[in-house]
Amino acid sequence: MKSSGGILIVATKNQGKVREFQHAFAPLGLTVKSMFDYPDLPDVVEDGATFAENALKKARTVANALGFPVLADDSGLCVDALEGRPGVYSARYAGEDAGDSDNNLKLLSELEELKQGEDTGQPLLSTARFVCALSLYDPATDHELTAEGTVEGWITSEPAGGGGFGYDPLFYLSDYGKTMAELTLTEKQLISHRGAALRLLTEKLSSRNGQL
Numbered sequence: 001m002k003s004s005g006g007i008l009i010v011a012t013k014n015q016g017k018v019r020e021f022q023h024a025f026a027p028l029g030l031t032v033k034s035m036f037d038y039p040d041l042p043d044v045v046e047d048g049a050t051f052a053e054n055a056l057k058k059a060r061t062v063a064n065a066l067g068f069p070v071l072a073d074d075s076g077l078c079v080d081a082l083e084g085r086p087g088v089y090s091a092r093y094a095g096e097d098a099g100d101s102d103n104n105l106k107l108l109s110e111l112e113e114l115k116q117g118e119d120t121g122q123p124l125l126s127t128a129r130f131v132c133a134l135s136l137y138d139p140a141t142d143h144e145l146t147a148e149g150t151v152e153g154w155i156t157s158e159p160a161g162g163g164g165f166g167y168d169p170l171f172y173l174s175d176y177g178k179t180m181a182e183l184t185l186t187e188k189q190l191i192s193h194r195g196a197a198l199r200l201l202t203e204k205l206s207s208r209n210g211q212l
């Protein structure tokens with residue numbers, strides 16, 4: 001595989017993801033670059049039906065534009081009481097230009113509405129899972145490798161924690177008695193959907209002797 005020389009390009013415009021990938025790859029001596037470092041890249045329309053389709057589309061579009069292998073992440077939150085929504089629409093749940101806090105507010109209001117005013121005094125509103133699909137694509141060979149990871153938890157009506165990004169303050173991990181936003185980067189990597197997907201991708205790559 002043509003190497004970009006100690007640099008790993010991740011096709012993302014999400015600073016929270018960039019931080020997590022930097023933390024994961026720094027011990028391997030890799031510097032992570034993102035779409036913020038390449039301002040002229042084309043926008044990727046995330047219109048796939050699955051996380052894996054979207055991850056591959058992001059990796060392929062950016063890799064073809066740059067001429068280097070690229071990693072991409074498509075991820076989201078699937079809430080059982082909402083029959084799996086917002087799913088692949090997680091980033092634009094509250095609208096095209098929605099930010100994390102808009103999306104979190106919309107999630108809480110939709111779940112509170114489902115309870116139809118009944119107050120159970122119970123902060124845990126629904127079971128849920130985070131899903132992450134990672135795709136690595138090499139434009140020189142047209143080869144790709146995709147891996148998916150998940151983590152199970154609960155949506156809490158009591159947001160907590162200042163770490164992480166996205167829905168992390170609302171994602172309660174009952175085994176830890178904390179939300180995802182209360183974990184350090186190292187702890188999050190150990191249990192998160194992204195950490196699980198990264199470990200699987202690394203295993204797949206090493207079983208192919210590093211050959212994509």
Ligand SMILES: O=c1nc[nH]c2c1ncn2[C@H]1C[C@H](O)[C@@H](COP(=O)(O)OP(=O)(O)OP(=O)(O)O)O1
Nearest residue numbers: 012013014073074075076077090091165166167168
């Ligand atoms: O670990 C996570 N902790 C909390 N929330 C998370 C996580 N992982 C994904 N999420 C949420 C954020 C966003 O609402 C959506 C991802 O959408 P997704 O399109 O993959 O990412 P994005 O648009 O923010 O950046 P980009 O597409 O440039 O990589 O799921």
Ligand SMILES: [Mg+2]
Nearest residue numbers: 013046074091
């Ligand atoms: Mg996106």
